[in-house]
Amino acid sequence: MGRQVADRGVVLRAGMNLVTGASPFALCISIDVERDYRLDESFTTRGIEEGLPPIVDLLRSREVPFDLFVSGEIADRLPTGLADRGVSIGCHGMRHPRGPRSYLNRMTQAGQRREISEATERVRTATGRTPVHFRAPNFSADARTIAILEELGYRVDSSVLPGRYVKRLRVLPLLDHRGAPAAPYHPDPRWIAREGGSTILEVPVSPNVLLPGGPLGLGFLNASGASNAIRATSECRSRCVVFLGHSWEMVDWSAADPVAPWVRKAASSRLGPLGIFLDHFSDSTYVNMDRILERETNHAGRG
Numbered sequence: 060m061g062r063q064v065a066d067r068g069v070v071l072r073a074g075m076n077l078v079t080g081a082s083p084f085a086l087c088i089s090i091d092v093e094r095d096y097r098l099d100e101s102f103t104t105r106g107i108e109e110g111l112p113p114i115v116d117l118l119r120s121r122e123v124p125f126d127l128f129v130s131g132e133i134a135d136r137l138p139t140g141l142a143d144r145g146v147s148i149g150c151h152g153m154r155h156p157r158g159p160r161s162y163l164n165r166m167t168q169a170g171q172r173r174e175i176s177e178a179t180e181r182v183r184t185a186t187g188r189t190p191v192h193f194r195a196p197n198f199s200a201d202a203r204t205i206a207i208l209e210e211l212g213y214r215v216d217s218s219v220l221p222g223r224y225v226k227r228l229r230v231l232p233l234l235d236h237r238g239a240p241a242a243p244y245h246p247d248p249r250w251i252a253r254e255g256g257s258t259i260l261e262v263p264v265s266p267n268v269l270l271p272g273g274p275l276g277l278g279f280l281n282a283s284g285a286s287n288a289i290r291a292t293s294e295c296r297s298r299c300v301v302f303l304g305h306s307w308e309m310v311d312w313s314a315a316d317p318v319a320p321w322v323r324k325a326a327s328s329r330l331g332p333l334g335i336f337l338d339h340f341s342d343s344t345y346v347n348m349d350r351i352l353e354r355e356t357n358h359a360g361r362g
């Protein structure tokens with residue numbers, strides 16, 4: 060039996076509820092499958108070809124459900140056999156270059172609609188499944204994105220990172236998710252980071268309490284170790300914790316590779332830390348976006 064009570068600094072056993080023994084939150088491993096994050100702009104997919112398959116095998120061997128949010132531009136490079144049991148298939152937009160060029164909220168509504176429609180089609184062709192979950196490149200969805208997703212038959216958006224605030228040229232606001240709810244909510248049709256009446260369910264990516272402004276996820280696990288990732292996850296204050304991974308975080312980048320120093324730290328082909336992390340939360344409920352949608356729909360029905 061795991062240690063159930065500990066002071067700060069010592070890891071709590073999966074945030075167990077001491078009264079019922081039940082885990083108070085559901086944990087969702089959510090992976091963005093996209094081009095490698097390189098400084099030289101060449102279009103490579105090492106993460107998808109080399110890094111993703113072993114991680115998928117690890118998750119499957121432990122019967123952990125997960126999401127793959129597939130970027131449209133790489134959909135035809137997906138290894139075969141990924142989209143079967145336990146996997147939620149989502150769409151991660153069409154193009155994913157580094158920086159503001161990929162931001163949906165900088166495009167016109169017609170431009171956004173074109174990007175999302177084309178990506179949806181590519182993901183459907185590659186996986187044989189129609190995606191109903193969406194995550195914008197760089198968390199860049201806005202209220203118009205939500206309206207387009209409604210139009211196209213989507214059910215879930217997972218593009219909000221509560222607390223994220225990005226400025227361009229130091230002053231121009233690019234993204235402002237300050238004050239957004241941490242638990243799933245229906246956004247306001249005028250402002251994505253506020254609760255309102257949209258039919259789309261927003262499932263925020265969980266903020267990292269140990270790294271303000273950043274997501275809780277595989278990059279942090281690789282760079283800071285399993286115990287810190289476990290601590291950051293245990294301290295999430297939401298009934299639904301979304302742990303974000305990227306395909307390019309799943310391979311080793313050498314000093315000669317054209318990637319930023321932080322990417323070299325956040326990326327690793329070692330599976331050990333993720334194994335420790337998954338084991339730690341084995342008493343928790345692992346979910347994927349399909350399951351979250353189901354749970355939240357029932358939850359709302361009861362209320």
Ligand SMILES: [Zn+2]
Pocket residue numbers: 091093151155195196197
């Ligand atoms: Zn991405």
